[in-house]
Amino acid sequence: MKEKVVGQRYSRQREEILRVVRETESHPTADWVYEQVRKTLPHVSLGTVYRNLNLLADEGLVQRVILDDGVVRFDGNTHHHHHFICTKTGKIYDVALPLDREVLAQFNAQTGFKATHIKIEFYGEKE
Amino acid sequence: MKEKVVGQRYSRQREEILRVVRETESHPTADWVYEQVRKTLPHVSLGTVYRNLNLLADEGLVQRVILDDGVVRFDGNTHHHHHFICTKTGKIYDVALPLDREVLAQFNAQTGFKATHIKIEFYGEKE
DNA sequence: TTAACTGCAAATCCTTTGCAAATCA
DNA sequence: TGATTTGCAAAGGATTTGCAGTTAA
Numbered sequence: 001m002k003e004k005v006v007g008q009r010y011s012r013q014r015e016e017i018l019r020v021v022r023e024t025e026s027h028p029t030a031d032w033v034y035e036q037v038r039k040t041l042p043h044v045s046l047g048t049v050y051r052n053l054n055l056l057a058d059e060g061l062v063q064r065v066i067l068d069d070g071v072v073r074f075d076g077n078t079h080h081h082h083h084f085i086c087t088k089t090g091k092i093y094d095v096a097l098p099l100d101r102e103v104l105a106q107f108n109a110q111t112g113f114k115a116t117h118i119k120i121e122f123y124g125e126k127e
Numbered sequence: 128m129k130e131k132v133v134g135q136r137y138s139r140q141r142e143e144i145l146r147v148v149r150e151t152e153s154h155p156t157a158d159w160v161y162e163q164v165r166k167t168l169p170h171v172s173l174g175t176v177y178r179n180l181n182l183l184a185d186e187g188l189v190q191r192v193i194l195d196d197g198v199v200r201f202d203g204n205t206h207h208h209h210h211f212i213c214t215k216t217g218k219i220y221d222v223a224l225p226l227d228r229e230v231l232a233q234f235n236a237q238t239g240f241k242a243t244h245i246k247i248e249f250y251g252e253k254e
Numbered sequence: 255t256t257a258a259c260t261g262c263a264a265a266t267c268c269t270t271t272g273c274a275a276a277t278c279a
Numbered sequence: 280t281g282a283t284t285t286g287c288a289a290a291g292g293a294t295t296t297g298c299a300g301t302t303a304a
Contacts, residue, residue, distance in 0.1 A: 008259085009257080009258050009259070011259060011260080013259080013260075043261075044261085045260070045261045045262065045263095046261095047260085047262075047263090048259080048261070051259085052259095
């Protein structure tokens with residue numbers, strides 16, 4: 001379905017890049033996305049992948065994720081969520097939990113800051 | 128006090144680098160540390176700063192901090208703590224709060240993961 | 255037609271590394 | 280002296296950018 005995917009003009013490359021990010025839960029790097037997209041568009045360039053990932057992230061169609069290792073990854077899940085990182089396998093899992101309000105409230109009460117949002121990373125071995 | 132600062136051999140450069148990181152609360156980058164150390168050791172090289180920051184981080188004498196912007200920073204505060212990032216100024220504040228156990232417990236109960244530690248970033252305008 | 259997009263390659267940024275000289279123990 | 284550490288400069292890896300050609304609208 002060649003829908004116009006952002007405010008910009010349609011491009012096959014962008015469509016494929018978005019599809020790849022959406023179809024995985026692996027929180028891929030730009031390079032991994034590039035390798036995948038190459039399977040359907042062998043002449044795509046890495047520059048195009050970077051340009052489009054950034055554009056899609058700016059549009060809010062994908063999320064940029066940077067964890068402790070400093071590696072830039074992308075996530076097709078654009079709902080607000082946190083991450084669990086398995087310390088054994090390195091795998092990253094999306095986790096949504098209704099803890100935010102509570103933690104924010106406690107934090108603001110205890111510190112006097114006015115935090116409005118929060119990002120949590122959980123580490124441990126996935127049971 | 129030219130104490131032997133790590134398991135390795137003493138060096139003036141390493142001492143200065145550690146001092147600079149300890150004396151600021153600004154969560155500096157390697158480059159900022161380099162500029163500061165240059166004030167007392169004008170011939171220090173950026174490579175030496177990187178080498179020592181990494182060494183000190185590995186020894187646990189400083190902490191490496193990577194937040195949403197992907198920039199690698201260092202923190203002389205080696206106690207377990209979280210960060211508050213002012214969305215207006217970009218300033219990073221250390222925050223210690225006794226919320227971890229609680230959040231971890233709730234998270235594990237709700238998800239079935241076995242998270243053992245947690246990293247929280249708070250965003251908002253500093254009151 | 256023409257503004258947006260692409261592939262390519264070069265440039266940039268941050269960090270690491272190899273090496274010969276200097277330094278600590 | 281011998282092992283570490285240094286400064287320097289070159290190498291590396293990830294990402295961005297300039298440009299001429301291509302393509303969607």
